[in-house]
């Protein structure tokens with residue numbers, strides 16, 4: 371550059387600096403450690419305000435990426451709301467090594483619908499950590515028949531887009547462990563859920579009114595559905611999930627109300643059910659409803675002593691019959707494939723299709739289904755108002 375006039379050199383340097391500073395602001399990366407906001411990693415003092423403040427700082431920072439960091443330790447938390455929209459384009463909450471614990475008095479979480487609620491956020495991820503809601507005292511209250519609060523969902527995402535939940539453990543939730551409600555583009559991976567097989571309403575992952583949701587390689591042991599798929603779920607893929615104990619992977623309960631958005635495009639692949647109450651289930655209350663289920667692929671499932679490996683129940687009534695609606699369900703179920711489902715059934719009726727008389731099931735296809743009782747006894751199937759076809763090996767013998 372020796373021969374170039376000075377102003378050329380200065381212009382070049384200025385442009386270079388401009389480019390560099392732009393690049394660094396667009397890749398800006400800021401960490402917010404909850405300890406700097408006064409969190410107590412011994413679990414003795416409450417850390418709710420510190421988490422809330424760290425989130426607000428990360429969310430409002432601006433720039434490309436901000437993270438809330440939770441270092442190893444135990445953190446006592448009351449209900450926290452992580453609210454968007456954020457100025458930062460991506461926000462991550464990193465909790466590797468940390469355990470968040472709920473307060474000993476179950477009424478503190480129990481009076482709130484969720485413990486950790488992310489609302490109206492986008493491009494947000496939650497990584498690692500153990501969430502221990504310590505829900506067993508609320509379960510005991512519910513079991514005793516006393517008047518108890520409903521309980522809080524441990525981790526909920528509402529009205530949010532582009533969400534990742536990865537390598538996180540939820541144990542002993544009061545109600546649902548994880549709930550995805552009114553969200554788009556959600557990726558859940560490597561999640562572990564643990565709660566007693568008798569714990570009430572502790573669904574592992576609940577999805578509703580959401581689209582483009584992927585649930586991968588997760589291990590779920592709980593007292594209710596491992597995964598429940600509520601009204602308005604579209605484009606949900608579940609792959610590599612182990613369930614048990616639990617009530618299975620369920621579409622429903624549907625027909626909670628008369629006007630209900632349908633469930634569409636669901637793929638459930640490579641799953642294992644061990645000692646569960648159900649395997650692959652679709653359930654609706656016996657109530658008039660314009661809801662529907664359309665386009666479901668249940669592919670490659672292994673049943674290990676599951677009670678109802680394959681079940682469609684349109685007269686769902688888990689409680690006293692007199693308290694159920696006892697009408698004719700009219701939720702329309704169509705285009706459901708069962709392929710490569712094998713293993714053992716704990717009950718003699720391994721396949722049960724109890725569909726609506728008003729709106730029968732159509733397009734049910736079974737291909738290579740092989741379910742035996744332990745000890746190689748043959749199983750049976752039972753059909754009411756169910757239409758479709760069986761292809762390849764199908765045992766129990768199809769009643770479609």
Ligand SMILES: *[C@@H]1O[C@H](CO)[C@@H](O)[C@H](O)[C@H]1NC(C)=O
Pocket residue numbers: 458459460492493532
């Ligand atoms: C989400 O991330 C994408 C890709 O980086 C970005 O284009 C978009 O603006 C982000 N959305 C929000 C609301 O920040």
Ligand SMILES: *[C@@H]1O[C@H](CO)[C@@H](O)[C@H](O)[C@H]1NC(C)=O
Pocket residue numbers: 471472473474475476504507
């Ligand atoms: C859970 O709650 C009970 C009271 O219901 C309390 O005795 C116990 O210490 C709590 N456990 C944890 C891990 O906080």
Ligand SMILES: *[C@@H]1O[C@H](CO)[C@@H](O)[C@H](O)[C@H]1NC(C)=O
Pocket residue numbers: 581582604605635
């Ligand atoms: C579901 O996926 C299909 C195909 O991948 C896509 O065309 C459709 O827009 C998606 N639906 C929603 C509600 O995102």
Ligand SMILES: *[C@@H]1O[C@H](CO)[C@@H](O)[C@H](O)[C@H]1NC(C)=O
Pocket residue numbers: 587588609610611612640642
């Ligand atoms: C099926 O899922 C299990 C986890 O439950 C995983 O280890 C295995 O690799 C998956 N198999 C295929 C073929 O994807």
